[in-house]
Amino acid sequence: MKVTKVKIVNEGVVIEIPEGARFADYAKENSNMLFGCENAECATCLCTVIKGKELLNEPAHKEWLLLKQKSAYPNQRLGCQIYVKKEGVVEIEY
């Protein structure tokens, strides 16, 4: 099984996430990152992808709209909408 190491930089935690898996399912268990609706509606999970953006899925329309509404930076994502697509190292801060 291919695994991506996702470092939550502000916590100093590294989570191993299998390719294709949803980031939130692992972040909820292994970090203090907060989630709310988990449906791209509340932005509680807004985070910054410092490294490895290309290893993740692209934001879908609903996520893109909320990020735009929040005036998010291009490297910001909704944690609940992140899926790991490729093997490697990702760094996220929230």
Ligand code: FES
């Ligand atoms: S938890 Fe609500 S937008 Fe991600």
